[in-house]
Amino acid sequence: MSESRFIKYIEGESIIHNLDPRAKIIFVFSILFSLTISLSIILLIPLLIISFLFYLLAKLPFKKTITTWKFILLIIVVLSMLNLLTISILYKHGGNVIFGIFGLAITDEMIRRAIFPVIKLLSLAIVTITLVFTTPPKLYAPALGQMYIPYKLAYIIQLAFRYIPEYIAEMQKTLEAQMARGFKPKGGKNPLAKILSIVPLIVPVTISAALSIYDIADAMELRGFGEKKNHTWYRKLNFNRKDISLIILSILIILFYILSYFYLNFPY
Amino acid sequence: MVEKREFLSVTSIVAMGIGTALYAAFNVFFNIFQLPGTQLVALRPSVAIPMFFGFVFGPIVGFVAGFLGNIISDAISWGGFWWNWDVGNGLLGLIPGLAIFLIKKEATSKSKGLILCSILSIIASIIGMGFAAYTDYIFGYGISTIEEATYALFLPAAITDAVNGAIITPILVAAYSAAVKGRARRA
16 A cells, blocks of 8 residues: 555666765755746756656666656646646736636636646656665665765664664554454544544554664664764765766756846746 | 763664654655645644654654654655755654753653643644745745635644644653653663
């Protein structure tokens, strides 16, 4: 049910797979930054194309990504577009009338307001899923640690990635165990009863996880974690020419979008 | 031996990691419930997790669990990243953590502590989701009037989070304090 939905590393030998995770993280942040500051649809289109190229270069098998794509298209394109369109129709904005339905005048401004965030979300989703699909989770902490981020912070992320699949599996197991005892996940129409019906599901997983914190902390302290200020990483990452060119590309994208923020104005 | 209180002890680092993992896992799990008529605001019982971690392990742990947990769960469930919603989710964990300045550690699992926990969860939902929704308006992320921010983002998110947090967090705190009794090392 949920396991097919969440995004996991897919093994591969493409260019994107072989890039240094640090270069990929910098690239994703450059796209994210540019998306955040760009103000017109015309400026968003190149970013969408770059993100899609980034995805295509990873050569991910379509069979393994299809559930993610379905989810992204459903959530981002259909749901949020309808939402935004409803909102922009409810709160009237000016603009030129294009056509009318049921006595409502649809203006170009309304459509712009509905499409603009959707393009942002879509291109952001494409770069992020490419990063997650092509980077093994065990490389996030070494990558962040070697980007001059404090190693304790890198370890928090490492721990989180280590335990997420475990807790999702535990959740599934607890759900099945409680259902075997006659538990129904959807408790009627009363919203309060619905929330309370989830309690038997949440409590066992949370409490056992919270108690395991002390065991994990003991195990780490016994190995001397946190004693020294410096930390070396078992996996030493090295930039090669492709990584450096990706970083240069990211810097160019950021510079271009900063300049465009001040000097370029488009009607849409 | 006198135990040295460190700013970032190994226990709190692990608590941050585990809290982040739990919040992300629950978010992925409960993303199935989606309220109609609102923007990407899911009915999330998982908000109780950062609140619980904040209340039990302190405000910084709560903030990191909410902040990183939201980043990771968004990234692995549909690939999104919105810094203001991440900070808003961090505030959900930070504010219940302020209980350590208001009440004695021993009293947190008594009825007074549980009521305080409930109230702080409601305040956290209002401030956290308010921050996220109105920064969406200020920076113009698809929202352009203050009414849109209030009715489309703030109210649905804050109400569902407040109801979920106020009910589930005290249950978790009570269950945790019952489970931790008798163990050699306590929070």
